[in-house]
Amino acid sequence: MGIKSTKNSRLDPEILEILVQQTGLEREVIIAWQKQFLLACPSGKMGRKDFYKFYRTLRVESDEKVKEIANFIFAAFDRDSNGKIDFTEFLGGYAITSLGDTRAKLExxxxxxxxxxxxxxxRKEMIRVISAMYDLLGKSKSEYPPEKCVEDVFSLIDVNNDKTLTKDEFIDGIMQNPYLSDIVSPFNG
Known part of the structure; x- marks a missing residue:
């Protein structure tokens, strides 16, 4: 679903109502977020570079630390995998990862x-993201290396021991071991 807008870039009232229902945010908050989004990206479609610049403004860490995790977050928010994030994808991703219930965040x-x-x-996919999160948070990789962290996570939640985690294994495993959410999710805090 893309943004339908009038000449002055206001959200179509029907789309606005859907976003209110989907996110639980007030209309005024959604409109304010859309204005910020359009300031960062007047075309209404944000590529990876624009997303990085926008996401960087939401974080206090250094540019270098934010860049890699922003790439992973961009891919997660780009639900239709077209290489661009429109406002509805951004707002949906932001609302769920900030305000959503545990299962929705874990998706x-x-x-x-x-x-x-x-x-x-x-394991390789998880190690890449965990390493980026360590960098973002300034966490020492020597104390508890990302590889060891991932090994521990897999040993707890890879129920069929096939060395991969399905979505259900991942979500159910984290929900049964809630302390793991602090380890694997950049959306906590």
Whole structure:
């Protein structure tokens, strides 16, 4: 679903109502977010570079630390995989990852890890994201290396021991071991 707008870039009232229902946000908040989105990206479609610039303004960490995690988040928010994020994709992703229930957040977290869109996560995919999160948070990789962290996560939630995690294994495993959410999700806090 893309943005339908009038000449002055206002959201179509029907789209606005759908976004209110989907996100639970007030109309005024959605309109304010759309204005910010359009300031960052007047075309209404945000590519990876524009998303990085916009996302960087939402974070306090250094540019270098934000860049890699922003790439993963961009891929998770780009639900139709067209290489662009429109306002509805951004707002839906932002609302769910900030305000959504645990299962909805974990679906986005799963998409963050599933870079090849195979509907499963392997250790390499998880190590890449965990490493980027360590960098973002300034966490030492020598104390608890990302590889060891991923090994521990897999040992807890890879129920069939096939060295990959399906979406159900991932979500159910994290929900049964809620402390893991702090380890695997950049959307906490």
């Amino acid at each position: 986005y977290v799963f998409a963050l890890y599933d870079k090849d869109k195979s509907n499963s996560i392997d």
